[in-house]
Amino acid sequence: MDKNSAAGSRLVELRDLRVAFDGVQVLHGINLDVAKGEALGLVGESGCGKSVTWLAALGLLPGKAxxxxxxxxxxxxLAGGPRSVLESxxxxxIAMIFxxxxxxxxxxLRIGRQIVEALAVHRSLRGEAARAEALRLLDMVGxxxxxRRFDLYPHEFSGGQCQRLMIAMALAGEPDLLVADEPTTALDATIQAQILDLLIRLRKETGMATVFISHDLGAVSQVCERVCVMYAGRIVEExxxxxxxxxxxxxxxxxxxxxxxxLDGGRERLIPIPGTVPNPKHLPKGCSFSPRCPRAEDGCREARPPLLALDNGRKLACFxxxxxVAKTAVRIVEEALA
Amino acid sequence: MSPLIEARGLVRVYQVRRGLFGRPIPVRAVDGVSLTVMPGETLGIVGESGSGKSTLGRMLLGVDDAQEGEVLFEGRPMPAMNTAEWRALRAKMQLVYQDPLAALDRRLTIAVQIGEPLEIHDLLPKEQRASHVAELMAAVGLRSDQADRYPHELSGGQRQRAVIARALASRPRLLVCDEPVSALDVSIQAQVVNMMRDLQEEHRIAMVFISHDLKVVRNIADRVAVMYLGRIVEEASSDVLFKAPQHPYTQALVSSVPVPGQLLEGRVILQGEPPNPANRPAGCAFHPRCPIARDICRSAVPQLRRISEGRAAACHVVAGEPVQAEA
Known part of the structure; x- marks a missing residue:
C-alpha cells in the first residue's frame, strides 16, 4: 500500500470549521490537520467543543446544527457533499469510538454477528471469511x-471488554483514522491502562492515525505525539x-x-482553575479565558488573541x-511558602 | 480518643440470578470488613468497580444492613434501619453520591433542597432556617442569587456543591462521599476537593471518601484502605501507602495512574479482568492477576495483618511469613 510512502502527508484537513446550535455559535473556526499515522490529542474541559469538532466533521450532529x-x-x-460520500x-x-x-x-445482537455485520458493510466479507476475520479482530483487541465467546451478548462482557469490542468493530473497516472520544473515562484505572496500551499497540501494528479526545492530560501524553488544547470552541494552544x-x-x-x-508528594491543596467554562450564549468579550485567567491584562478583555505560530510547530493564542520556564515553578514557590 | 465510627466484620451477601430462570447465587459483596474512623479523620477507600466499596459506604450509614458484623457509631451499636433512633442518627451522618442530578429533586429550587434536612430533623426554628441556608451556600461557594435556581440551571460542579451544602445542613459528624468528584473536570474537581477539605477541617467532620481515583484520594485522605473483591487488602496512612505500596494489587493500582509526560512503557499494567464478585477465585482473590503469586495463594485466603506501625496488608508474600511480620 502507499500508506507508508505517503507518511507525514495530510490525511484530514479541517478548515474554518464552525458549528452553531439554534443560532448560538459553539465552534468558532477550527483549523486542524491530522497527518497519516499520527496520534493527535484533543484536550480541554467539557463543553469546549472537542467532541463537537469531530461529530461535525463526520456529519454526525443533529439536523438543527x-x-x-x-x-x-x-x-x-466531505462537508456539504452527498450522503453517499460521508457514508463510505x-x-x-474514519471510525469513531465513544x-x-x-x-x-x-x-x-450477539457480538460476533455485530462485527460480521460491520465487515459485510465495509469490506463486503461474507460467511466463513467474515467469521474468520471477526475472530482475528477479537484476538487483536485482546x-x-x-x-467460545463469539455468540455472547454485550451484557455478558465487562466494561473494559465492551470497549475492546467497540475497538474491534471500529477496526472492521480498516480505517485510516480512529477517533477515540474519551474511550477510557468510564473505566477503572487498571483497565484504562490496558486500553491505552491497546490503542498504542494497534496504531503501531496498523499504521492508522488516532485522534484521542480526553480531558485526562496523563492519558493523552501516553498515547499522543501532538496535542491541541481547546477552550470555548477554539484551539488556544497546539x-x-x-x-x-x-x-x-x-x-x-x-x-x-x-x-x-x-500522587507523589504530600497531601496538598489542589490548584483549581477558578470559575467555569463560559456559556456559549454569553462569551466574555476579548479572550474567552480572560475572566478565569491569572495573567489577564486589560487588553485581554478587549481583543481576542489570534492563534499564531511559534517555532517548531507550536501555536498559541495568548497576549x-x-x-x-520549568513546569513545576509554581509548585516550587508554593512549597517554599508552605 | 475513641473512634467516631467502627465497623466489625461486616458481611453483605446479595442473591444474584444468572438469566431469568437461573438459580440465585450468593455474592459476597462485602466480605468481613473491619475499620475505624476517628472524629475529624478522612478515610479513603479505593478499589475497582465490583470491589464492594460503595456497598461498604452504605453499610456504614445503615442504609444497607449487614448480614454479619456490626457498626458502632460513637461507641453504640447502629439502630435498625427505619426506626426512629436510626432516623435521628442519620442527621449526624450524611451521604454524598457521584451524580448530583440524581440526588437533587428537579422540581425544587436548590435553597429549598439545602434546607430540607433542617425541616426533616426539625433542627432550627423556622425563622432561622433561611439564614442558615444562606450561610451553607456561602460556605460551599454558591452565590446567593443562585438560591432560586433549579438543578438543571446549574453546572455539574455547582450541583455537587449544592448536594454537599445539603449534606452539611444538619451539622453531621460523619460524611460518606461516594465518588463525589469523579464526574467533574479536573479544574472543577480541584475547586470542590479544596472546599471539602476546608469545610472538614473547620467543622471537624470525619469523612469516608470512596473513589477509584487514587490521585484525589491521595490529596484528601489521612488514611487509605484498598479493597479487592469485598475485602480490605491493604491499609496505611495516605503518606505511606502511595509512597511505598506493599500489596501487589496496590502496587499495580498506583502504577496504572497515568502521569503527564511519562510513557506507559515500563509501568506495571495489570492484566486480566476486574474481579467478578459472583465468581470469586479460591485462596487469595487476587492471585489470578498477581505477578508474585505462589502455591499457597491459590488455596489459602490471606488475612489482613499488621506489617509495621499503622500499616496492614493481606498477602501471603509480603505479610504472610512470620519472619517478615516480626522484623
Missing amino acids: MVSGSVKLDGQE VRGGR QDPSSSLNPV IPDAR GSVADLFAAPRHPYTRGLFDAIPR NPVPP
Whole structure:
C-alpha cells in the first residue's frame, strides 16, 4: 500500500470549521490537520467543543446544527457533499469510538454477528471469511477465548471488554483514522491502562492515525505525539506532547496541568482553575479565558488573541503567555511558602 | 480518643440470578470488613468497580444492613434501619453520591433542597432556617442569587456543591462521599476537593471518601484502605501507602495512574479482568492477576495483618511469613 510512502502527508484537513446550535455559535473556526499515522490529542474541559469538532466533521450532529467550513479527507471535500460520500467514509476510512461502549453496541445482537455485520458493510466479507476475520479482530483487541465467546451478548462482557469490542468493530473497516472520544473515562484505572496500551499497540501494528479526545492530560501524553488544547470552541494552544508538556505557554493549559492532583508528594491543596467554562450564549468579550485567567491584562478583555505560530510547530493564542520556564515553578514557590 | 465510627466484620451477601430462570447465587459483596474512623479523620477507600466499596459506604450509614458484623457509631451499636433512633442518627451522618442530578429533586429550587434536612430533623426554628441556608451556600461557594435556581440551571460542579451544602445542613459528624468528584473536570474537581477539605477541617467532620481515583484520594485522605473483591487488602496512612505500596494489587493500582509526560512503557499494567464478585477465585482473590503469586495463594485466603506501625496488608508474600511480620 502507499500508506507508508505517503507518511507525514495530510490525511484530514479541517478548515474554518464552525458549528452553531439554534443560532448560538459553539465552534468558532477550527483549523486542524491530522497527518497519516499520527496520534493527535484533543484536550480541554467539557463543553469546549472537542467532541463537537469531530461529530461535525463526520456529519454526525443533529439536523438543527449549522455546520460550515471545509473537511477534507485525502484532498476530497466531505462537508456539504452527498450522503453517499460521508457514508463510505464513516466507519470505513474514519471510525469513531465513544466513552460509553455499552450504548454503542446493540444489546439484543450477539457480538460476533455485530462485527460480521460491520465487515459485510465495509469490506463486503461474507460467511466463513467474515467469521474468520471477526475472530482475528477479537484476538487483536485482546478478547480472551474469542472463539467460545463469539455468540455472547454485550451484557455478558465487562466494561473494559465492551470497549475492546467497540475497538474491534471500529477496526472492521480498516480505517485510516480512529477517533477515540474519551474511550477510557468510564473505566477503572487498571483497565484504562490496558486500553491505552491497546490503542498504542494497534496504531503501531496498523499504521492508522488516532485522534484521542480526553480531558485526562496523563492519558493523552501516553498515547499522543501532538496535542491541541481547546477552550470555548477554539484551539488556544497546539504543539508536540514533549514541548507542550515541558513548558505549557497558555495560562489555560498551565491551569489544566496544575489542577491535576499528584500522587507523589504530600497531601496538598489542589490548584483549581477558578470559575467555569463560559456559556456559549454569553462569551466574555476579548479572550474567552480572560475572566478565569491569572495573567489577564486589560487588553485581554478587549481583543481576542489570534492563534499564531511559534517555532517548531507550536501555536498559541495568548497576549500574555506563561514565560517558558520549568513546569513545576509554581509548585516550587508554593512549597517554599508552605 | 475513641473512634467516631467502627465497623466489625461486616458481611453483605446479595442473591444474584444468572438469566431469568437461573438459580440465585450468593455474592459476597462485602466480605468481613473491619475499620475505624476517628472524629475529624478522612478515610479513603479505593478499589475497582465490583470491589464492594460503595456497598461498604452504605453499610456504614445503615442504609444497607449487614448480614454479619456490626457498626458502632460513637461507641453504640447502629439502630435498625427505619426506626426512629436510626432516623435521628442519620442527621449526624450524611451521604454524598457521584451524580448530583440524581440526588437533587428537579422540581425544587436548590435553597429549598439545602434546607430540607433542617425541616426533616426539625433542627432550627423556622425563622432561622433561611439564614442558615444562606450561610451553607456561602460556605460551599454558591452565590446567593443562585438560591432560586433549579438543578438543571446549574453546572455539574455547582450541583455537587449544592448536594454537599445539603449534606452539611444538619451539622453531621460523619460524611460518606461516594465518588463525589469523579464526574467533574479536573479544574472543577480541584475547586470542590479544596472546599471539602476546608469545610472538614473547620467543622471537624470525619469523612469516608470512596473513589477509584487514587490521585484525589491521595490529596484528601489521612488514611487509605484498598479493597479487592469485598475485602480490605491493604491499609496505611495516605503518606505511606502511595509512597511505598506493599500489596501487589496496590502496587499495580498506583502504577496504572497515568502521569503527564511519562510513557506507559515500563509501568506495571495489570492484566486480566476486574474481579467478578459472583465468581470469586479460591485462596487469595487476587492471585489470578498477581505477578508474585505462589502455591499457597491459590488455596489459602490471606488475612489482613499488621506489617509495621499503622500499616496492614493481606498477602501471603509480603505479610504472610512470620519472619517478615516480626522484623
